[in-house]
Amino acid sequence: QVQLEESGGGWVQAGGSLRLSCAASGRTSSLYTMGWFRQGPGKEREFVAAISRSSSITIYTDSVKGRFTISKDNAKNTVYLQMNSLKPEDTAIYYCASGVRGLSSECSAYGYWGQGTQVTVSS
Numbered sequence: 427q428v429q430l431e432e433s434g435g436g437w438v439q440a441g442g443s444l445r446l447s448c449a450a451s452g453r454t455s456s457l458y459t460m461g462w463f464r465q466g467p468g469k470e471r472e473f474v475a476a477i478s479r480s481s482s483i484t485i486y487t488d489s490v491k492g493r494f495t496i497s498k499d500n501a502k503n504t505v506y507l508q509m510n511s512l513k514p515e516d517t518a519i520y521y522c523a524s525g526v527r528g529l530s531s532e533c534s535a536y537g538y539w540g541q542g543t544q545v546t547v548s549s
Contacts, residue, residue: 429538430448439547443510443512446509448504450503458525459526460524461477465521475494478528481497490516494510519545521539
């Protein structure tokens with residue numbers, strides 16, 4: 427089993443920045459890909475970013491390209507999401523996810539999920 431725990435969410439004004447962290451514990455040696463998803467009020471869960479096991483490849487949804495950066499510290503089994511130039515439409519619960527497949531923007535590719543951390547961006 428793998429446990430994921432997010433932290434770093436909070437309230438910020440538009441244009442501000444936040445950094446989310448996701449610490450993995452348990453059988454982390456089995457993990458291949460780590461990603462971030464989000465679910466806004468009344469919306470379906472959507473893909474935000476993902477990073478490969480070696481950290482050599484990253485993918486992003488178009489709406490966050492140039493503003494968000496995903497990174498990973500393998501020694502700490504922690505993945506980060508640096509979020510800059512935040513917009514009110516970025517308001518959502520952000521979930522960390524991990525799986526044993528290659529990079530994907532599909533929820534079904536991820537078998538492990540954290541509980542989520544709330545990010546609120548005010549205008």
